[in-house]
Amino acid sequence: MLVKFLKIIISHPKITFFGTLFICLFLSFFTLRMSVDASAESLLLEDDVDLKTFREISKHYKNDNFLILAFEPKNGNLFSRTNLSKIEKIHHDLENAPLVERVFSIINAPLLQSSENTDLKELLKNIPNIQSKDINQTKAKNEILNSPFYKNNIISKDGKVAGIVIYLKPDDIYNQLIEKRDHATNEKNKNQIRLAIKQHQDKQKVINKQSLDFIKNIVKKYEANGDKLYLGGVSMIADDMISYIKSDLLIYGISLIFLLGLALYYFFRSWRFVFLPLFICFISLSAASGVFALLNFQITVISSNYVALVLIITLSVVIHLITHFIEISQTHPDAKIQRLVLQTLLAKAKPSLYAIVTTMIGFFSLILSNIEPIIKLGIMMSIGIGLALIFSYLFLASILVLLKPKQYHKKEFKFNFLKFCAKISLDSKKRYIIYGISCVAILTSLFGISKLRVENSFVNYFRDGSEIKKGLLVIDKNLGGTLPLDVIIRFKNNQINTDSNNTLDSFEDEFENLEKKDTYWFNSQKTRLAKKVHEFLEHQKFVGSVLSLNSLLILGKNINNGEDLDDFALAFLNENLPQNFKQDLISPFVNIKNNELRFTMRIVDSDPNLRRNEFLIKLNENLHELLKNDNVQIQITGIMVLYNNMLQSLFSSQFDTLVFVILAIFILFIFVFRDLKFSTIAILVNVIPLSVVFALMGLCQIPxxxxxxxxxxxxxxxxxxxxxxYIYRFKEEIKTKTIEEAIINSHLSIGSALYYTTISIVLGFSVMMSSNFIPTIYFGVLTVFVMILLLSGSLFLLPSFLISLYSKNSKISNQYIKHTNI
Structure with missing residues (x-):
């Protein structure tokens, strides 16, 4: 069947070429529909219980989506009239930005201790700020620098950096769609809602981009005077990630064309075998991208690597075919080009198919994770490399026939290198050294892998010196951290003031009814717990800013001549504070309807000693121990929890993924080689180098x-x-040759293709080191390293195993080794 099909397409090269080209160009047309998604939601677990909790809590408290703009004046005097005037202008400009709901800074921060008016009732009617006429500037400065609400939040402890908090309008439509999806009863309805979510996100991205560009232009405008402004926040990180992804895709494309072109000319010394592989690679990539667009797949931070991966794997297939074509062209110089092409495609049909299938299994295993972008990457790569094999065969079958026959030559020194590798394996003493190195590698791996850890530092995701990292570091170190984390303390609905032990039973119902009213919600137990938890959180390592009801209690004590606010004073503030001030001082920390207190923190993300999972586990344990006798529910939530859950899920699924891949490929090996020993050897040759890479990460503390x-x-x-x-070629060679000749011939033939493909893969992944995104750089470096180890395994360890396997039946001639010209 395959022979007939190949004969047909080889006999009609023009129809095959133009027909395949038309299909590829048609699919490529849809590539323009592909969009980039670097939103926080793209990396979260859809079924994560903590995500549902986070969204539910977000409904209780508004303004979770915000940006922080850090302002550091050139002259260092933040409270000078000039700088206050600048902040006021920045503040006003930001209020006019699209999607901005409100702006909070030292300009409009309410001041309760700096006015000459000491009557609280009168003061609450018209709360002053630092720009008010009757304000004492010295007192205002001291209040801002020492306020529990402002210090380490909208102003640094040293008073040199001001933080301007930009609250963005909530996306109510998105929230409603998410709620509908979560309540959908069947998968069909969920998929329809998911499509609606994607369509809404595509529209919203344009609006978000316009808003962020507007804000960035404001930043540039005020930076022109020499003042330093740094913008940070989740939306900012997502926008910069999109820019980096698009930049990386462009750099990958241009750099790969140049580097792979040089490599191909170095391999084959023929321009036709430079342009032909590159043409097949990029037309296949374009067609595959069109298919992804038709499937509504988006490019994320993770799946952006599909460009380099598809190019590299396609090139690997093409190089194996071209190398074999050149080899038989030299062996049969007088044969017709059609026969040479047919023999090449037939000879490589099984090994290429098996190689692609095993690669697809490796990528398809990614669906075992619960992270949608990783699942999509697995599906995208499985489709992409499947198309790569098909298009490589169709284009080579037609183009090689259409090109005029030509004599091809290989570089001789590569033969010398490959012969050297073969000689090492054939030498019994050196072979045992290879085994010894492998054993050391395995033992080292067992130790190194135990040291592996998972981390997700946003600050350290970007290159040193990049604008986004500078901004994140300034905010992280001066304005209370960058990573949001909340603690929710929920009281029982029937709980009353437990401090009043002598309350008569006859009054219990009356008190319970009173407690349902906002005025009577505040009591001594709640304020005691607010203080207890707040002070506990403030003393936790890695915690920057902490805000809660206790912040208001501290402020109240300062304006109440050092005396604590009682229940009635709190109730009075809750009833009489103007709404615009209440939304900053009470509403973010108290939800009377749901009977809960909220403690908002920001974690210092740049601290190199922070171990996020350990921190969260310990914090949860300590809080439960602290409040074990208070009869309350404790919930830790926030972006930090969600991202940590994502990585921990990946880490825990890694074992399942590896087991699945190894077992699936092992079964396929048994089917391919029909031999348990060959299958075991092939698995070991791949698992050992991979283990070394993970061991290196553990030992070098690369998370x-x-x-x-x-x-x-x-x-x-x-x-x-x-x-x-290699094994497929060796099994062919061993049928008619001695073990020595089979190893040498396998090295000189298939070893040459392995050498070419590995160099191509190394060059391809090395391009990733030019990225601005640190995880991409690490990914490139580690993949390059593992590919070099895998090539070493195939050229040294694999032949050593094969020689040991056959040595029982065939004794290797040392004389052959000594006298072979290597």
Whole structure:
């Protein structure tokens, strides 16, 4: 069947070429529909219980979506008239930005201790700020610098950096769609809602981009005077990630064309074998991208690597075919081009198919994770490399026939290198050294892998010196941290003031009814717990800013001549504070309807000693211990929890992924090689180098992140190609030759293709090191390293295993080794 099909397409090269080209161009047309998604939601677990809790809590408290603009004046005097005037202008400009709901800074921060008016009732009618006429500027400065609400939030402890909080309008439509999706009863309805969510997000992205660009232009405008302004926040990080992804895709494309072009000319010394592989690679990539667009797949931080991966794997297939074509062209110089092409495609049909299938299995294993972008990457790569094999065969079958026959030559020194590798394996003493190194690698891996850890530092995701990292560091170190985290303390609905032990039973119902009214919600137990938890959180390492009801209690004590506010004073403030001030001083920390207190924190994300998962586990344990006798419910939520859940899910699923990949490929090996020993050898040759890479990460304290955690599936998927091609060729050679000749010939033939493909892969992944995104750089470096180890395994360890396997039946001639010209 395959022979007939190949004969047909080879016999009609023009129809095959133009027909395939038309299909590719048609699919490529849809590539323009692909969009980039770097939103926080794209990396979260859809079924995460904590995510549902986070969204539910967000309904109780508004203004969770915000940006922070740090202002550092050139002259260092933040409270000078000139600088206050600048902040006021920035403040006013930001209020006019699209999607901005309100702006909070030292300009409009309410001041209750700096006015000459000491009557609280009168003061609450018209709360002054630092720009008010009757304000005492010295007192105002001291109040802002020492206020529990402002210090380490909208002003640094040293008073040199001001923070301007930009609250963005909530996306009510998105929230409603998410709620509908979560309550959908069947998968069909969920998919329809998911499509509606995507369509809404596409529209919203344009509006968000306009708003952020507007804000960035304001920043540039005021930076012209020499003052320093730094913008940070989740939306800002997402926008910069999108810019980096688009930049990386452009750099990948241009750099890969140049580097792979040089490599191909270095391999084949023929321009036709430079342009032909590059043409097939990029037309296949464009067609695959069109398919992804038709499937409504979006490019994320993780899946942006599909460009380099598809190009590299397609090139690997093409190089194997071209290398074999050149080899048989030299062996049969007088044969017709059609026969040479047919023999090449037939000879490589099985190993290429098996290699692609194993690679697809490696990528397809990514669906075992619960992270949608990683699942999509697995599906995208499985489709992409499947199309790569099909298009490579169709284009090569037609183009090689259409090109005029030509004599081809290989570089001789590569033969010398490959012969050297073969000689090492054939030498019994050196072979045992290879085994010894492998054993050391395995033992080292067992120790190193135990040291692996998972982290997700947003600050450290960007290059040193980049504008976004500068901004995040300034905010992180001067304005209370960058990573939001909340603690929710929920009281029982029937709970009353437990401090009043002598309350008569006859009055219980009356008190319960009174407590349902906002005025009587505040009591001594709640204020005691607010203080207890707040002070506990403030003393936790890695915690920057902490705000809660206790912040208001401290403020109240300062304006009440050092005396604590009682229940009636709190109730009075809750009833009489103007709404615009209440939304900053009470509403973010108290939800009377749901009978809960909220403690908002920001974690210092740049601290190198922060271990997020350990921190969250310990914080949860300590809070439960602290409040074990208070009969309350405790919930820790926030962006930090959600991202930590995502990475921990990936880490825990890594074992399942590896087991699935190894077992699936092992079963396929048994089917391919029909031999348990060959299958075991092929697996070991790939698992050992992969283990070394993870051991290196553990020993060098390189954390697993959202990209490097996918290396296992990707590397083993690509790496098994070498073992399949080598063993397949060796089994052909051993039928008619001695073990020595079979190893030498396998090295000189298939080893050459492995050498070419590995260099191409190394060049391809090295392009990732030019990224501004640190996880991409690590991914590139680690993948390059593992590919070099996999090539070493195929050229040294694999032949050593094969020689040991056959040595029982065939004794290797040392004389052959000594006298072979290597």
């Amino acid at each position: 697993l992140d959202m990209m490097s955690i996918t290396i296992a599936a990707i590397a083993i998927g690509i790496g098994v190609d070498d073992a399949i091609h």
